[in-house]
Amino acid sequence: MLARQSPLNAQDRELHRFRFRVAxxxxxxxxxxxxxxxxxxxxxxxxxxxxxTRAEDNxxxxxxxxxxxxxxxxxxxxxxxxxxxxxxxxxxxxxxDDLDATIEGLGKVIEVxxxxxxxxxxxxxxxxxxxxxxxxxxxxxxxxxxxxxxRYLFPGVEVKARLFRQYPLGAVASHAIGYISRIxxxxxxxxxxxxxxxxxxGTDHIGKTGLEQKYEFQLHGETGYEQVExxxxxxxxxxxxxxxxxxxxxxxxxxDAGLQEMAEKAFGDRxxxxxxxxxxxxxILALVSTPTFDPNLFIDGIRTDDWDLLNTSPxxxxxxxxxxxxxxxxxxxxxxxxxxxxxxxxRTAGQTISDPGFFNFGGHQFRDDKKGGHGTVxxxxxxxxxxxxxxxxLANDMGIESIAxxxxxxxxxxxxxxxxxxxxxxxxxxxxxxxxxxKRPEQQKWFAGETISIGIGQGYNAYTxxxxxxAVATVANNGVMYRPHLVKYITDSRTGEKTMxxxxxxRVLPWKRQNVETIKKAMIxxxxxxxxxxxxxxxxxxxxxxxxxxxxxxxxxxxxxxARLKEELRDHALFIAFAPADEPKIALAVLVENGGFxxxxxxPIARMVFDYYLLGKLPKxxxxxxxxxxx
Amino acid sequence: MFQQFLHRAWVRxxxxxxxxxxxxxxxxxxAGLATVYSATYDANNRLLAQAVNMVVGLxxxxxxxxxxxxxxxxxxxxxxxxGVILLLLVFLFGVKVNGARRWLSxxxxxxxxxxxxxxxxxxxLAWYFHKHEAVLKARHxxxxxxxxxxxxxxxxxxxxxxxxxxxxxxxxxxxxFAGLPWQxxxxxxAAAAGAAPFVWTVLHDYQxxxxxxxxxxxxxxxxxxxxxxxxxxAIGSGGSFGKGWLEGTQTHLEFIPERHTDFIFAVFSExxxxxxxxxxxxxxxxxxxxxLMIAANASTLFARVMAGSITLSLFTYxxxxxxxxxxxxPVVGVPLPFMSYGGTALVTxxxxxxxxxxxxxxxxxxxx
Numbered sequence: 001m002l003a004r005q006s007p008l009n010a011q012d013r014e015l016h017r018f019r020f021r022v023a024x025x026x027x028x029x030x031x032x033x034x035x036x037x038x039x040x041x042x043x044x045x046x047x048x049x050x051x052x053t054r055a056e057d058n059x060x061x062x063x064x065x066x067x068x069x070x071x072x073x074x075x076x077x078x079x080x081x082x083x084x085x086x087x088x089x090x091x092x093x094x095x096x097d098d099l100d101a102t103i104e105g106l107g108k109v110i111e112v113x114x115x116x117x118x119x120x121x122x123x124x125x126x127x128x129x130x131x132x133x134x135x136x137x138x139x140x141x142x143x144x145x146x147x148x149x150x151r152y153l154f155p156g157v158e159v160k161a162r163l164f165r166q167y168p169l170g171a172v173a174s175h176a177i178g179y180i181s182r183i184x185x186x187x188x189x190x191x192x193x194x195x196x197x198x199x200x201x202g203t204d205h206i207g208k209t210g211l212e213q214k215y216e217f218q219l220h221g222e223t224g225y226e227q228v229e230x231x232x233x234x235x236x237x238x239x240x241x242x243x244x245x246x247x248x249x250x251x252x253x254x255x256d257a258g259l260q261e262m263a264e265k266a267f268g269d270r271x272x273x274x275x276x277x278x279x280x281x282x283x284i285l286a287l288v289s290t291p292t293f294d295p296n297l298f299i300d301g302i303r304t305d306d307w308d309l310l311n312t313s314p315x316x317x318x319x320x321x322x323x324x325x326x327x328x329x330x331x332x333x334x335x336x337x338x339x340x341x342x343x344x345x346x347r348t349a350g351q352t353i354s355d356p357g358f359f360n361f362g363g364h365q366f367r368d369d370k371k372g373g374h375g376t377v378x379x380x381x382x383x384x385x386x387x388x389x390x391x392x393x394l395a396n397d398m399g400i401e402s403i404a405x406x407x408x409x410x411x412x413x414x415x416x417x418x419x420x421x422x423x424x425x426x427x428x429x430x431x432x433x434x435x436x437x438x439k440r441p442e443q444q445k446w447f448a449g450e451t452i453s454i455g456i457g458q459g460y461n462a463y464t465x466x467x468x469x470x471a472v473a474t475v476a477n478n479g480v481m482y483r484p485h486l487v488k489y490i491t492d493s494r495t496g497e498k499t500m501x502x503x504x505x506x507r508v509l510p511w512k513r514q515n516v517e518t519i520k521k522a523m524i525x526x527x528x529x530x531x532x533x534x535x536x537x538x539x540x541x542x543x544x545x546x547x548x549x550x551x552x553x554x555x556x557x558x559x560x561x562x563a564r565l566k567e568e569l570r571d572h573a574l575f576i577a578f579a580p581a582d583e584p585k586i587a588l589a590v591l592v593e594n595g596g597f598x599x600x601x602x603x604p605i606a607r608m609v610f611d612y613y614l615l616g617k618l619p620k621x622x623x624x625x626x627x628x629x630x631x
Numbered sequence: 632m633f634q635q636f637l638h639r640a641w642v643r644x645x646x647x648x649x650x651x652x653x654x655x656x657x658x659x660x661x662a663g664l665a666t667v668y669s670a671t672y673d674a675n676n677r678l679l680a681q682a683v684n685m686v687v688g689l690x691x692x693x694x695x696x697x698x699x700x701x702x703x704x705x706x707x708x709x710x711x712x713x714g715v716i717l718l719l720l721v722f723l724f725g726v727k728v729n730g731a732r733r734w735l736s737x738x739x740x741x742x743x744x745x746x747x748x749x750x751x752x753x754x755x756l757a758w759y760f761h762k763h764e765a766v767l768k769a770r771h772x773x774x775x776x777x778x779x780x781x782x783x784x785x786x787x788x789x790x791x792x793x794x795x796x797x798x799x800x801x802x803x804x805x806x807x808f809a810g811l812p813w814q815x816x817x818x819x820x821a822a823a824a825g826a827a828p829f830v831w832t833v834l835h836d837y838q839x840x841x842x843x844x845x846x847x848x849x850x851x852x853x854x855x856x857x858x859x860x861x862x863x864x865a866i867g868s869g870g871s872f873g874k875g876w877l878e879g880t881q882t883h884l885e886f887i888p889e890r891h892t893d894f895i896f897a898v899f900s901e902x903x904x905x906x907x908x909x910x911x912x913x914x915x916x917x918x919x920x921x922x923l924m925i926a927a928n929a930s931t932l933f934a935r936v937m938a939g940s941i942t943l944s945l946f947t948y949x950x951x952x953x954x955x956x957x958x959x960x961p962v963v964g965v966p967l968p969f970m971s972y973g974g975t976a977l978v979t980x981x982x983x984x985x986x987x988x989x990x991x992x993x994x995x996x997x998x999x
Contacts, residue, residue, distance in 0.1 A: 013937025014810070018935055021808055022927045025943055029919055032950050033912055037956050043867040044905040055881055193727065 010068040055143070063228050064202030067221030068163060070248030072177060072211060074257040075283075075488060081212070083163045087139040089147065092132040093124060095156030102154060103135065104323055109150050110143050119301050123182065128446055134156065164206065165299050171292040172261045175320040176253075176284075176420070176486055177212020179295035181302070199223050205299070207318075211251060211486060214419050218490055219249030223598060247493040254283030254488045262612050263288045266605045268597060270502035273321035275469035275484070276588040276609060279578065281503035282482025283471070285586060285613065286467075289321040323418065326426040326462035327591055329372065329549030331386045332576045333457030335519050336471060337394060338379050340406035342515040346397050349518045352378045359392035362449045366392045383522035383528035383546065389457050395455025400446060403454060404430035409509055410471045410481075412463050417483045417506075426467055432575050468576055468589035476544075476578035477586045478516050479509035520544050524581050532575070535603035541614055543579035546608065550574060570594040575602035579610045586613050647696040656692075656969060659914050660685050663970035664900045669877050670972075672889040676845045677891055677972050684974040688981035695985030699993040700934045703986060707758035711778070712750035717744030718785040725789070745786045745794045746845045746975050750982060751784055752798050753940040756805040761933035764880035767810065790835055793951075793964035799946045809932070841961040855954050857955055861886045861962040862897035865957045873904030891972040893964060896956045915949045915968075925991045934990040941983045948980070 009360040022216040043051065072081040089110060096102050103120070106112055116136055123133045144159055151157075165180050174564065183191070183206045191200050194217070200206075202223055207213040224245030263274050267290040272614035274288040291313075297306050310317055319325065341347035357373030360368045368374070368388040382390035395403065405585070408414060413428020427433065431446035438444050464483055474481040483506045489498045521542030527536040531547040550572040573595030578587035588606055664681060695703075705810040717735060721744055725732035734741040756775050763771050779802035787795040807816065831839065844856045865881035875879070879901035881887050885899050900908055922942030929935040945968055952967040954960035966976045 014932075017810060017867070018808060018939075019927050021810075022923050022939060025939065026920070026923055029916070029923075029943075029946050032946070035959070036912060036950065036953050036957070037909065039954075039959055040866065040905055043863060043957060044870055044900075048870045049866050050780060051864050052870070055868035111684070171685045451824045 002180060011280040014508045017383070027601045029628065060211055060423055063226045065206075065224035065226055065245045066163070066202045067182070067223055067245035067318050068247040069165060069205075069221065070215075070250045072219075072251045072253065073409045074253050074255045074260075075285075076258075077252075078257040078532065079168055080253070080255075081165060081167050081175060081616065082089060084166055085161055085163055086137060087107065087144050087159050087607040088134040088162050089136040089139060089584070090132040090158050090160050091120075091132050092156045093159075102157065105153060106135065106157065109146055110136060110139070115303055119303060122304075124460045125303055131451055132160070132383060134162075134300065137162075137164070145446060154627075167295045168260065169257060169569070170296065171294045172257065172264060173255060173287065174210075174292045174295045175289040175322065176210055176255060176260075176287040177295065178212040178214075178420070179298040180205040180212050181208045181298045182206075182300075185559065187288070192592045202244055208298070209422075210420055211253075211348075213421055215251055215487065215490075216395060219251065221493065222246035228483065248623035250491040251495050252488050252498075254278065254281070254285065254484050255287065255486055256285050256613070259609065259613055260288065262618065263605065263609050264290060264292060266608045270601070271315055271593040272591050272595065272602075273465040274588060274590045274605065274609070275322050276586055276613070277469050277473040277482075278475040279473040279482075279584045282470075282484050282504065282506075283488060284486050286483050286588075286609065287322050288485065289319070289323075289325075291315050291317040293317045308511070319420075321593075322465045323420060324422045324464065325573055325591070325593075326424055326464055327574070328459075328550040329412075329457040329463050329468055330550035330572070330574050331388075331457055332468060332472075332546045332574045332589070333392055333455075333461065334383055334386065335475065335523055335546050335576075336407060336410060336412070337398075337403070338512070338522070339402060339457055339515060339519045341379075341394050341398065342518060343406065343511060344398065346402075347394060349379045352376050353390055353393055355387055355389040357369070359389050359396075359452065361452050362394060362408040364449060368451050373518065379524045380525060383519070384525040386531055391455035392452050393455075395451050395453075396448075398453045398455075400430055400454065403434075403442055403451070404428055406600035410474060411506075412467050412471055414467070416464075416466050416470050418466055418503075419487055423466070426464050426466055427460055429454055435459075436482075455550060465591050468574070468591075469587065470588060472578055473517065473587035474509065474583075475519060476584035478513065479511040481506045481509060516517070520581060523578075527577070531599045532603050533576070535599060535607045539579075539607065539610070541579050542581040543577055543610060544581050545577035545603065547597070547603055548574035549597050570596055573600060573602040575606050577591070577603075577606045577610070579614060586610065641946075644693075644955075648693065649921070649925075649988040649991045651993075652918065652988055655914055655917045655921070656981075656984055659911070659918070659969040660725065662899070662911065662914075663752045663895070663967075664811070665876065666895055666902075666970060667891050667972050668897045670880065670882060670887075670895060671901060672877070681972050682971075684977045685969075687974065689976040692981040692985035692988070693976050694983050696988035696992065698989055699944040700931065700937070700986075700990050703754070703937075703989060704758045704761065704933050707751070707754035707756075710747065711755035711782075714747045715782055716731075716743060717742075717747070718782055722788065723783055729787050731791060732792050737991055743975070745782075745789070745791055745798065746979055747802060748782045748786065748798045749794070749944070749979050750986075752779060753801045753937060753944070756802055756809075757933045757937040757940065760805065760809040760936060762930065764932045772806060772809075772811055773817070775802075775809070779803070779806070790838070791964065792838060796951065796963060797947060797965060799943065801940050801944045804943040805936045808926070808939040819908045830988040838961075841963075844961075851927075858888050858894065858962055859955075861888065862894055862925060862956045865897040865901040866957055869901040869904045871905045873900075873902045875909055876902050878902060893952065893966055894956055894970060895971050896953055896967050900969065912949075912953075915946075919943075919946050922987055925987050929990050930994050938987055940988045945980070945983065 027340045068083055071079060074077050088104070091102065093099060103112065103117060112135060117552060120133060120135045139159065146413070147159055167174070167177065167179070182204055184396065187206045191197055195509055197216065199220070199222060203220065207216040207219065212219065222245060225243045227240040259276065263286045267288065270290065274286060275284065276286040277284055293310055355373035355375060355377050357368045357371055365497055366388070372397060373389060374385050374387045377387045377390050381387065408428055413426045415423045415425055434446050435444045450459055454461060470481070470484050485501055487501050491498050523546055526532045526547065527543050528547045532545040536543060536545070571594070573592040575590045576588070578584040588609060589607050590602040592601045592605070608619040611619065647890050649681050664678065664685070667681045668678045670674070697847060721732060721735050724735070726734040726736045726741060733745065734919055735744060752964050756778060759778065760767065779799065783795055783799045783802070786798055844859060861881060865879065865887055867879065868874070871979070879898060881901050882890055882898045887894050899911065922938060924943065926935055926938035928943060929938050948968045949967055951960060951963065951965045955962050955965070966973060969977065
């Protein structure tokens with residue numbers, strides 16, 4: 001070979017080397033394919049009998065057993081969400097040749113209403129391929145028997161015993177408890193991201209809102225498995241083994257169902273919200289948003305007409321006003337302003353102003369509600385009589401930065417961290433907020449004149465009822481602030497162990513005790529001699545409160561619907577309160593949308609709630625509006 | 632006159648096609664269609680969708696075959712740069728699905744940039760070697776290795792082991808065919824073997840599980856062992872001649888997971904048996920043989936190493952996929968070329984075949 005080697009040029013040598021490598025690669029490919037063939041011969045010839053037997057025995061399918069969802073009870077053990085077992089008629093669309101003919105045929109054996117069909121169609125559009133979908137739920141025993149006799153006519157159709165979620169109190173506390181509904185694509189992604197996919201095999205419902213959503217993984221439980229022998233047609237014949245599912249954990253709430261129900265009724269057909277908190281723990285006693293809705297409607301896929309009704313109603317029943325409605329606090333802002341003044345040293349309790357009925361600033365006249373003014377006004381009187389001029393001046397003296405700092409500490413304009421998803425932040429106005437909120441530089445500037453109306457809870461101020469409730473509870477609790485929460489403890493279904501949702505203080509505001517007492521005293525004055533006196537006349541306990549009226553039509557303007565102009569023009573009524581005054585057991589914020597004056601429509605609701613919670617008294621009849629002077 | 636026109640059109644249509652490649656690819660596609668039908672006709676039939684994918688793939692193949700290799704070469708750098716930038720974007724802003732960050736959201740749709748690198752990496756490396764053909768030195772190989780390791784690491788990090796292996800292999804083959812010294816290759820393999828314990832510690836839990844499962848599938852019969860157990864049962868019970876088309880019990884009782892995508896070979900094997908497997912392997916062997924022949928006869932360094940890399944990549948797909956389905960390799964997401972359902976891989980592979988055709992049919996022109 002060597003002898004015959006001609007003088008190769010570099011390129012030819014290169015080509016030669018390349019071709020050698022190609023040949024090498026060809027050999028490697030041949031070897032690899034030989035390995036594959038050897039493996040196939042091993043599996044398909046030598047071990048063929050073994051695998052044939054395995055394939056024939058391979059009639060064992062793994063069926064997930066869905067665990068019982070945890071139960072939700074109130075602080076007294078009243079059941080708010082539970083499960084019950086019922087038979088459903090289910091179709092596996094992939095195993096049915098002619099879906100329409102099958103449904104038609106089923107209709108002759110068991111009643112299938114047009115609404116059932118509609119719902120089934122909707123489920124079909126959203127479903128995964130191999131799922132079986134319910135066409136009828138809650139079959140009677142007779143219907144089950146009738147179907148069993150005709151079963152052979154309907155391959156791919158089965159009767160299944162399933163657990164259903166039920167909310168026994170219906171619409172009561174629906175915004176707090178939320179509801180479950182069928183798992184959709186977005187839920188699936190969430191489940192996969194939480195690495196819960198294996199545990200959700202077989203589960204077809206998931207918490208969509210409220211506590212059902214927030215505590216989904218607690219309530220769900222652990223899925224069990226059953227090994228089932230199936231015949232050649234894929235039908236189960238025999239159960240081989242079973243790993244029992246573990247029931248979901250139960251939730252015990254701080255909520256008082258009786259109080260909740262009573263409070264919801266107190267609103268009558270008015271729109272509004274109420275949040276009642278136990279000041280010493282932050283436990284929510286009642287979380288009302290009216291109108292409510294029946295969460296039971298959602299469980300099996302809400303019917304289109306029900307959905308349209310809920311979704312297009314101008315009263316927006318699906319909106320959780322307690323957490324997602326942001327309202328100007330109106331005069332309920334004044335006690336907090338007064339406390340800020342004392343704490344920052346801008347005012348003493350005894351310092352007085354002379355109120356002519358207006359405050360002039362920058363060429364604009366800010367008017368007091370009372371013509372001619374309140375005369376000589378100290379801090380006590382400013383709260384009891386709700387004097388605007390006092391707070392125009394105070395706001396001007398304090399400045400926006402100082403107000404915003406204090407109110408931010410109090411939790412206003414901040415998410416409270418309540419255990420329900422999607423809480424709104426509200427608006428705590430400040431120059432910094434304005435810079436973030438607006439794009440154009442001329443809008444971003446804070447004007448000193450804007451500070452003035454902030455002082456009486458108007459202007460850009462917008463807080464959620466739960467923020468107001470938390471703020472008044474914090475004042476009632478002398479500055480020890482808790483995160484409002486609905487769940488008191490979680491009971492582990494396996495061990496029975498109770499995990500308390502510890503009422504740890506969120507923060508302790510370093511207020512002087514004397515200052516807090518001044519504010520409380522003034523708020524007691526409101527309910528004995530001021531704007532809340534009529535609503536609280538003859539109460540068997542001492543309470544503190546503050547009425548408020550929030551202008552709906554402000555400079556900002558909102559979306560304007562001429563058809564509802566008249567009612568929507570009316571102001572929102574607010575009331576914040578706590579009782580008993582010496583050792584508060586309950587603090588609340590009430591809001592009645594377009595309810596007019598706070599003293600008139602909101603304060604009586606607070607009175608009923610207090611009477612019920614502190615004295616166990618149920619109100620006679622619905623909420624009576626009391627006549628009251630302006631706040 | 633009209634006949635002449637037809638004739639000319641016909642010549643134009645086929646002049647850059649390679650008969651053997653087209654024929655064999657077509658035969659595998661037909662087998663693929665039949666198997667996809669069997670795997671999906673119970674529910675959610677994918678036959679038509681896959682046929683559409685194949686038409687798209689064939690169009691891409693034809694189009695790429697028209698482009699001479701010298702022009703193809705120019706795509707190397709831009710495609711590579713775009714690909715790596717997209718990978719970096721995935722790394723930073725990618726959408727997480729099933730714990731892996733592989734997708735980039737464009738608002739209306741999601742794209743998986745790693746697919747692009749399967750072609751961009753060999754194109755880039757082949758261009759690089761071609762450019763420095765006359766003066767290839769050690770540093771060129773080092774630069775090439777770095778060019779390969781960057782996208783490889785980014786894809787492996789996502790994590791997407793299947794695609795990382797394919798991209799890594801495609802790049803490695805280019806470097807191999809460009810003449811990486813044998814001593815280095817042997818050294819690399821020795822180093823890789825030595826680093827195995829270290830690699831073990833960086834693997835994700837699910838990847839370790841897959842390797843452990845390979846050693847003993849019964850250790851996790853309900854989790855990751857399930858795939859292997861069920862697919863080996865399918866293959867083994869298929870026997871010498873198979874259970875017949877549409878007759879596979881493993882397939883139709885829904886025991887085989889991913890049966891129309893990565894595990895389609897289990898369906899084919901159950902229904903066609905050892906005979907079918909052998910024929911299919913022969914078809915792939917023909918494809919690979921033809922590819923290697925094209926590589927050996929190619930006229931430029933770029934064309935040679937590109938053809939070699941594409942061909943061996945194709946082999947890697949086949950070997951890794953069949954190996955995993957028959958239980959001798961761990962489960963990684965690699966489809967079976969022209970058989971598995973799915974448009975993306977099909978188009979990528981078709982473009983690869985198109986490049987082979989281009990190299991083969993533009994050979995003479997270059998010689999002149």
